[in-house]
Amino acid sequence: MEIYIVVIKDFFKSNGIDYAMPVDLNQNSFVYSSPAKALNKLNNLAYNQKDVADCTLVLDEPTLRIFSYNGEHGRRRVMEIVKKAIID
Numbered sequence: 470m471e472i473y474i475v476v477i478k479d480f481f482k483s484n485g486i487d488y489a490m491p492v493d494l495n496q497n498s499f500v501y502s503s504p505a506k507a508l509n510k511l512n513n514l515a516y517n518q519k520d521v522a523d524c525t526l527v528l529d530e531p532t533l534r535i536f537s538y539n540g541e542h543g544r545r546r547v548m549e550i551v552k553k554a555i556i557d
Contacts, residue, residue, distance in 0.1 A: 470555045473507035475499040475548065477514065482543025507550045508532070514548050522546075 477497040479490040492498065501507040508531075515534040519526060524546070528535035532550040 470502075470557065472553050472555055473501045473504050474551045474553060475501070475507050475510045475514065476551055478547045478549075480543075480545050480547065481541070487543070504550070504552075511548055511550055518546065518548070 475498065476492060478492055481488055481490065499507075499510050501510065511532070511534065515526070515529075515536075518524065518534075518536055522536070523539045524536040525539060526534060527537045527545070534548045536546045536548075538544040538546070
């Protein structure tokens with residue numbers, strides 16, 4: 470069985486070092502049994518991100534969206550679909 474996880478990850482730079490913020494699994498990941506449902510969630514999240522935050526979409530691929538925050542150098546948000554196989 471395969472599952473599809475939509476994950477939101479945030480990154481930022483400080484003093485020339487690139488950091489990843491921890492992923493809050495209760496709020497920043499969504500699990501689906503079909504790729505269509507996962508893609509729908511990813512598209513909704515990306516649409517809301519552009520609508521709410523002052524950011525620019527810098528990479529738009531079928532299962533990956535990367536946003537760069539306009540007012541904060543080095544800060545970006547990655548939204549992606551990760552496919553995992555579950556062994557019964």
